[in-house]
Amino acid sequence: MKILLVDDEQAILETLQILFRGEGYEVTVADSGPKALAALEDEKPDLVLTDVRMPGAGGLDVLSAARQIDPEMPVILMTAQASLQTAVRAVNEGAYYYLQKPFANDELLAICRRAAEARQLKVENRQLRKEIRRRGQVDARRPVGAAPRFVEVLALVETVAATGSTVLISGESGTGKELVARYIHELSDRSERAFLSINCGALPDSLLDSELFGHVKGSFTGAVRDKDGLLVAAAGGTFFLDEIGEMSPSTQVKLLRAVQEREVIPVGATKAVSVDVRIIAATNRDLEEEISRGAFRSDLYYRLNVIQLHLPPLRERREDVPVLANYFLHKLATARGVARVPVLAPETLEVLTRYDWPGNVRELENALERAAVLATGDTIGPQALPERVREAPRPRLATEETAQNPTMEVVERAYIQWVLQAEGGNKTRAAEVLGIDPSTLYRKLNRYSIPE
Numbered sequence: 001m002k003i004l005l006v007d008d009e010q011a012i013l014e015t016l017q018i019l020f021r022g023e024g025y026e027v028t029v030a031d032s033g034p035k036a037l038a039a040l041e042d043e044k045p046d047l048v049l050t051d052v053r054m055p056g057a058g059g060l061d062v063l064s065a066a067r068q069i070d071p072e073m074p075v076i077l078m079t080a081q082a083s084l085q086t087a088v089r090a091v092n093e094g095a096y097y098y099l100q101k102p103f104a105n106d107e108l109l110a111i112c113r114r115a116a117e118a119r120q121l122k123v124e125n126r127q128l129r130k131e132i133r134r135r136g137q138v139d140a141r142r143p144v145g146a147a148p149r150f151v152e153v154l155a156l157v158e159t160v161a162a163t164g165s166t167v168l169i170s171g172e173s174g175t176g177k178e179l180v181a182r183y184i185h186e187l188s189d190r191s192e193r194a195f196l197s198i199n200c201g202a203l204p205d206s207l208l209d210s211e212l213f214g215h216v217k218g219s220f221t222g223a224v225r226d227k228d229g230l231l232v233a234a235a236g237g238t239f240f241l242d243e244i245g246e247m248s249p250s251t252q253v254k255l256l257r258a259v260q261e262r263e264v265i266p267v268g269a270t271k272a273v274s275v276d277v278r279i280i281a282a283t284n285r286d287l288e289e290e291i292s293r294g295a296f297r298s299d300l301y302y303r304l305n306v307i308q309l310h311l312p313p314l315r316e317r318r319e320d321v322p323v324l325a326n327y328f329l330h331k332l333a334t335a336r337g338v339a340r341v342p343v344l345a346p347e348t349l350e351v352l353t354r355y356d357w358p359g360n361v362r363e364l365e366n367a368l369e370r371a372a373v374l375a376t377g378d379t380i381g382p383q384a385l386p387e388r389v390r391e392a393p394r395p396r397l398a399t400e401e402t403a404q405n406p407t408m409e410v411v412e413r414a415y416i417q418w419v420l421q422a423e424g425g426n427k428t429r430a431a432e433v434l435g436i437d438p439s440t441l442y443r444k445l446n447r448y449s450i451p452e
């Protein structure tokens, strides 16, 4: 515990110093107001004990300076003149306590101990609140799913997030690559800093270079001033390179340098600028195939591919469909301020699970948004789904097909388990969400041997 002692009387200062050292405090002394202000800045004490009447800056100035540096720093004032006015003013301005000289050492120490404890509590509370807020944000971003293949990827995501390694995420369009990238950032110790991203397929070459690496004034028409690249701007944070497979060979060379040397050379510059970012890249192409075509550099691939995450298409993890569908219905209801979340009729669930979802999770989300708007009652029937979804053929029973496509029963089991868990094991509420009778739910729990 660091204490700052302020008094213009040297004798008092010395007595107090001995007293507080003896109690194990780390002591700094100042024999004038101005010196106290400087010490506040330099030492950032946990506690301040100051005289009120001093030539130059007085105790009230010390108080207001302390509150500016840290509003939770307790300041205790001592004065010889028992002036009630000053006392009231000091307390109004946030002084922790007002002591009248002469006072007993025991009294002083007790007050200081209480002030230090109060401060400690406040600091801990603030950290706790921050942590709770952070967890809330993290939970809100947690990708949803119940399929074993997906749960496996999610577990890997949660393990690698803290490591700071470069990550390469592959998966078809709409499988959640960006969502996963943001989730990794949120879980990492870079979460307080920026998450910046760029879509490598959306910009012409020269523009992409200047956006990524920056440029110096006059390096091309329109470059009227020096500009930092996004890789530099994301300092301390995470940089998401979306659709990396679309990047031109010349930009790939520059990116390789950035990843390897941790520095970039802005367009038109001669000096390198250092970068401190975690890179997460995503692609919906098969990069190994791009390499064999000569379109993607293998050295860059190996640099990016430190951790590889593959998000399977939705048709290969059908157990996720009901879980995601339910999640989106809740999300939509919240966004629209609707208290009652509609329920999916069993036939609707069956249709949703049968369809192949070429647009993956994004397509599912859109279909449900539409269905939630079209649905008239509390239950969403299959007619609220787009025609292409409704008309999907029933699965053939070829063996390799069933291996990839779980049966309706497997899907149902996973879904029921998920809902039960989401409702904290409450079967009445789970039955309500599932749109079935509690007795039907009990029967199913029994049939699927789901522990109650």
Ligand SMILES: Nc1ncnc2c1ncn2[C@@H]1O[C@H](COP(=O)(O)OP(=O)(O)OP(=O)(O)O)[C@@H](O)[C@H]1O
Binding pocket: 142, 143, 144, 145, 171, 172, 173, 174, 175, 176, 177, 178, 179, 180, 284, 324, 361, 362, 365
């Ligand atoms: N597991 C999931 N849980 C919740 N929402 C998801 C999940 N997967 C995807 N989504 C949602 O689906 C939409 C598409 O996801 P995202 O943009 O991350 O996909 P993508 O793989 O980056 O697609 P593209 O290749 O087209 O850019 C987003 O609204 C995202 O929030």
Ligand SMILES: [Mg+2]
Binding pocket: 177, 178, 242
């Ligand atoms: Mg994306």
